[in-house]
Ligand SMILES: [Zn+2]
């Protein structure tokens with residue numbers, strides 16, 4: 245028992261060390277990402293775009309892709325994931341199990357498409373029911389279902405997906421932000437009540453931007469590789485000789501971006517496919533892992549596990565995630581138009597994180613797993629390991 249506890253403590257020490265390294269590396273990842281995507285765009289627009297045919301068609305299209313790639317990266321680092329605050333009071337005259345979505349409680353700024361709809365239960369195909377709550381044993385807040393405690397941010401995050409080592413500014417620059425906010429009180433870039441962090445979780449309010457950033461990054465990288473393969477091979481010494489390199493950007497930088505774009509289109513493409521699959525299943529990354537365990541538990545009891553957040557069709561789940569109307573699917577009373585996916589703008593989720601859309605017939609929760617059997621953040625803690 246003593247040996248097991250020692251091993252567990254060693255493991256936890258390494259895990260916390262890993263968290264610290266991830267936290268400290270955040271600003272470097274950001275700087276790296278900003279420099280590389282900026283260089284990629286510079287290479288594309290100065291070297292490759294002039295070589296494309298149909299400039300009237302291709303130029304606006306390429307500008308749109310670049311705007312979305314940079315815009316969603318800005319938004320995923322800038323929009324807070326949705327930290328758990330006090331629960332919103334149920335609206336008067338509406339039973340707690342039928343509470344509609346209410347306004348998101350984070351700043352309504354940064355290229356916001358429109359304010360979220362006010363409480364309205366009519367329309368929309370998703371049945372939104374009030375979430376069950378638990379108390380976090382680490383930060384003691386009352387939190388709704390799907391919220392998890394992030395060890396790096398040390399806070400509970402609504403619809404926690406994962407912690408990504410991205411952020412906006414290193415800590416020594418944090419002091420700048422309030423001053424900028426005072427000077428520019430309505431500037432959407434610097435909302436006063438949104439202090440930047442070193443790292444950022446991906447949660448309810450920025451998950452859409454995270455997925456769209458990956459999607460536009462993949463599109464951008466594929467477009468880069470497709471339009472530059474001839475020049476790239478030439479620089480590498482194959483095919484056409486590129487001895488007269490008369491561009492401002494050195495050929496070595498172009499080559500670096502060319503190789504990086506090829507690697508990224510594959511690596512981020514796989515990540516994107518994984519995320520789209522979890523979204524189509526009505527899960528987050530954490531829930532995908534948990535649901536595997538629940539499936540096995542249910543199987544042992546000869547029952548079938550049903551994820552209540554899965555509305556029954558991949559397209560409906562995707563429509564709900566992006567809060568857009570896809571064909572006849574209208575996830576919420578006032579979904580955003582489908583073409584909102586083409587613009588780098590803030591779009592609110594369908595819920596405030598304290599109510600969730602569930603599959604018809606599963607309004608009380610998942611099937612095959614009982615309340616209390618569900619995995620918690622504390623599950624990983626060794627029993628009696630804390631004084
Ligand atoms: Zn917590």
Ligand SMILES: [Zn+2]
Pocket residue numbers: 394395396397398406407408443444445
């Ligand atoms: Zn975090």
